[in-house]
Each structure stands twice: as C-alpha cells, then as structure tokens.
Amino acid sequence: MVKSRGGGLVYRPTYIDKRTGERKAASIWWIQYSVDGIRFRESSNLRSQREAQAFLRQRLEAAAQGQPVSAKVGKATFENLAKILLDDYRANGRRSVKRVEDAVGHLRGFFAAIHAGQIKGDLIARYISSRQREGAAAATINRELGALRRAFRLTQSAGKVAARSEISLLAENNQRKDFFEADEYQAVVGQPTGVSKACNSDRVHHRMAYQLGDPYATKAPR
Numbered sequence: 546m547v548k549s550r551g552g553g554l555v556y557r558p559t560y561i562d563k564r565t566g567e568r569k570a571a572s573i574w575w576i577q578y579s580v581d582g583i584r585f586r587e588s589s590n591l592r593s594q595r596e597a598q599a600f601l602r603q604r605l606e607a608a609a610q611g612q613p614v615s616a617k618v619g620k621a622t623f624e625n626l627a628k629i630l631l632d633d634y635r636a637n638g639r640r641s642v643k644r645v646e647d648a649v650g651h652l653r654g655f656f657a658a659i660h661a662g663q664i665k666g667d668l669i670a671r672y673i674s675s676r677q678r679e680g681a682a683a684a685t686i687n688r689e690l691g692a693l694r695r696a697f698r699l700t701q702s703a704g705k706v707a708a709r710s711e712i713s714l715l716a717e718n719n720q721r722k723d724f725f726e727a728d729e730y731q732a733v734v735g736q737p738t739g740v741s742k743a744c745n746s747d748r749v750h751h752r753m754a755y756q757l758g759d760p761y762a763t764k765a766p767r
Contacts, residue, residue: 552578552579552605553576553577553578553579553601553604553605554576554577554578554601555574555575555576555577555589555594555597555598555601556574556575556576556577557570557571557572557573557574557575558570558571558575559571572592573588573589573590573591573592574588574589574591574592574593574594574596574597575587575588575589575597576589576597576600576601576604578601578604578605578608580608585604589601620660620705621660621661621662621700621705621706622658622659622660622661623652623653623656623657623658623659623660623661623664624653624657624658625661625700625705626661626664626693626696626697626700627649627652627653627696629696629699629700629703629705630645630649630692630695630696630699631645631646631649633699644688645692648688648689648692649692651676651681651689652672652689652692652693655671655672655675656668656672661697661700661705661706661710662706664693664710665710665711666710666711669690669693669710669712673686673690673715676689683715683716683717683718684717686715687714687715687717690712690713690714690715691714693712694709694712697709697710697712
C-alpha cells in the first residue's frame with residue numbers, strides 16, 4: 546500500500562492461495578481516494594505502480610475540477626445517453642415523447658455502439674451532413690441535435706460522462722425570435738385571468754418549455 550502525493554493511495558489487494566494456503570498480492574494495482582467524504586476504490590487495470598499512481602492523479606485532478614469521478618465515467622455509450630433521455634421524458638409524462646423517440650431512432654442509426662466521448666466535433670458534423678443528404682430540414686435536424694444535447698446534460702448529471710460535447714444548432718429560416726425570458730414568463734403567468742387569456746397561456750408555457758431544454762417545444766401556436 547503506497548500513499549500518493551496529493552492524497553489517495555495505490556495498493557495491490559491480497560488473497561489466500563487455495564492450493565498453498567499462502568497470502569499473495571494481486572498483480573493488478575488498485576487505487577483509493579476520497580471526494581467530499583466519500584471513499585472510492587477501483588482497479589487501475591495496470592501492473593505498473595508508477596502508471597497506477599498517474600491514474601490516481603488523473604482521478605484526483607478531475608475531482609478538484611468538479612468533474613464526476615467513478616469507474617463508470619468514460620464508459621457511457623450512445624445507448625446510455627438514449628436510455629437516460631427517454632427515461633426522463635417518460636417519467637415526467639412529456640407529451641413530446643413520441644417525437645423524441647423518433648429523433649433517437651435517427652440518432653441511433655448513426656451513433657449506435659459509439660462511446661459518448663467520441664460524439665463530438667467532426668462526428669456530429671458528419672451526422673448533420675448525412676441527415677441533409679437524406680433531405681431532412683434544418684428544423685428537424687435541430688430537434689435531433691437538441692435531443693442529443695439534452696441527453697448529454699442528463700447523463701453528465703448522472704455522473705456517467707465527465708463533460709458534455711458542444712453541439713451547435715443550424716440556422717433556421719423560420720426560427721422564432723420572440724421566446725420569453727424567465728422573468729417575463731413569471732410576469733405573464735402572475736397577471737389576472739383576463740391578461741393571461743389574452744396572451745394564450747398554453748402558448749406561453751410551450752415557449753418556456755423550449756427555453757428550459759425541451760427540444761420539441763418549438764412550434765407554439767400564435
């Protein structure tokens with residue numbers, strides 16, 4: 546058991562050899578560290594003590610930057626993203642779940658079996674090009690990218706990815722520019738009944754849902 550600079554330690558677990566009865570040390574080094582009072586232990590999958598110590602430092606640096614740390618971080622795939630997204634929509638009874646399922650279907654056709662950490666930059670650009678060749682409109686592609694962006698946000702909150710990919714949306718010719726800000730929304734819904742009716746409460750709620758992260762709350766009636 547060897548303590549590392551900056552906290553934590555690396556060690557090789559011991560076991561009893563059933564054949565000889567001797568206590569032996571495993572060949573793989575493990576690491577142990579604490580974050581916010583929670584102790585973590587995980588295998589480094591390394592046989593070198595020096596490399597295991599470097600692996601421990603990576604975990605400690607990630608924790609210091611506020612990033613999720615666990616053995617599961619970095620192993621998430623597109624299917625993990627899709628499951629968390631769909632589970633969230635279904636659990637919250639969102640009416641747009643069918644459209645999200647459709648978006649996930651298109652995304653899965655391109656990103657299936659790909660690790661979440663690989664879904665970024667050039668790969669996302671290739672997805673956009675692929676959908677454009679299929680004749681998908683910019684608005685449709687944006688709804689799919691919005692679903693992917695929300696999936697990353699939910700997955701990061703669950704501690705299964707260390708960081709979210711930057712996902713930019715396409716320009717839309719019919720893009721609405723009069724969405725409500727949070728303070729404007731509160732001002733409207735707090736008005737007397739007559740004012741709320743004049744503003745069309747359903748439309749207001751729909752627009753706010755878009756701003757709060759629902760990629761399918763974009764076609765609010767005028």
